[in-house]
Amino acid sequence: MTQTHLGKSIAQLSVLIQSGSLDPVALAEETLDAIRTYKDQAIFTRLLEARAMEEAAASSRRLRDGRSRGLLDGIPVAWKDLFAIAGLPTTAGSIVLADAEPAQDDADVVKALKAAGMIAVGRVNMSEFAFSGLGLNPHYGTPLNPLATDVARIPGGSSSGSAAVVAAGLVPVSIGTDTGGSVRIPSSFNGLVGYKASHGRYSMAGVFPLSTSLDSLGPLCRSVQDAIWVDAAMRGRFVPEVERAEPAGLSLIVPTNVVMDDAEDGVVTAFQAALAKLSAAGVKIRRAAFPAFERFFELMAEYGPLVTAEAFVLHHRRLAGPEADAMDRRVVARTRMGEKTTLVGYLETLKVREQLIKEVAATLGPNEFIAYPTVAHVAPALAPLEADDELFVKINGRTLRNTAIGNFLDWCGVSLPCGVGDAGMPVGFLLSAPKNHDERLLGAALALEGIVTG
Incomplete structure (x- = not known):
């Protein structure tokens, strides 16, 4: 299939979809095709092909019937590997959770963007348990920075796949988390707009935590306007409340x-x-x-x-057992430092x-x-x-x-x-x-x- 719509912003794709020039099913097929054939297969940990095509077909029907859910209807989105997706274990970039109990429901923010008509195409890679600003992952591979032309360079983390997938032009937006910079750092390294929302702005239900005092969410995308639209939808609003300043x-x-x-x-x-x-x-x-x-x-x-103290509280049982041997040694070392905090x-x-x-x-x-x-x-x-x-x-x-x-x-x-x-x-x-x-x-x-x- 001719790839004519990859690398575009949400706003650019929305104009085409809402005008009837681009069918969401065709866009989903093109997106999945591009992901499957992309040179760096470390970006995604899980493709959601069946779900994506089902959601795209529903979007296409709505648009044909004049029932668009708004500017985001039919737009592909990728999710960091720590957002709950119904029917799948939430692995958080780690192999020790590969056999965890499958999520009974989507995370609240996943539900919110689905309600806005967005198409979930897959889960993207990350630093294990979101505990690094660099983006290395020894289990699923490290996504490469798509903009590097001299040597292989890091994407930044922990939302490594979220940055790489947008910078590579595969999707227009990916949702990441930010505890110490994990949306803003990879956005900076990959020439993207990265918005870290205020702590508590969105529901954290169904989001695998790192530090409950510091965790926040946000989109990595191609423009501030795109971020504004996604922010509104993540809070269940269809009309943004942002006015351009002078x-x-x-x-x-x-x-x-x-x-x-x-x-x-x-x-x-x-x-x-x-x-x-x-x-x-x-x-x-x-x-x-x-x-x-x-x-x-x-x-x-x-x-x-x-962050280290709270991460240790979260993982201390895991670190005391055999699972620690299957974790990234650098994550283990950093997390164990939290035991020293009184x-x-x-x-x-x-x-x-x-x-x-x-x-x-x-x-x-x-x-x-x-x-x-x-x-x-x-x-x-x-x-x-x-x-x-x-x-x-x-x-x-x-x-x-x-x-x-x-x-x-x-x-x-x-x-x-x-x-x-x-x-x-x-x-x-x-x-x-x-x-x-x-x-x-x-x-x-x-x-x-x-x-x-x-």
């Missing part, structure tokens, strides 16, 4: 501490060029130090990371976290956002990370640094492509706002996207 009415705060430490020259150049374009468009930019950033890393050094240290971390969230929010004006590079480097080469566990730990920490700040401070965030750095690989521009300011954030990102990416 660039001249926006103000950005660029932190002067932590986030630019050890940044690659190419990342710095791309980010500064984006700031210059924003300033020329009337966006106000000021620079300020955020003492809360250092306090966050001091807390981690003193008591251990919050109850006092855990509670103190939560207390200080709340103080820092309020402290930072109080420093922001009514229409101010925080801006800095999503990651301080571009996607690194895969082979050295597979060969050297010490290097893996070092690069994983560096990769997660900038985005993890936002999870700890309970921000929502959007990573926008803002040019390229070393080896011609994409650089991400991270725009963040306090919790539950998602509509403002998305409205600002909608206004700034064309300037930053242009």
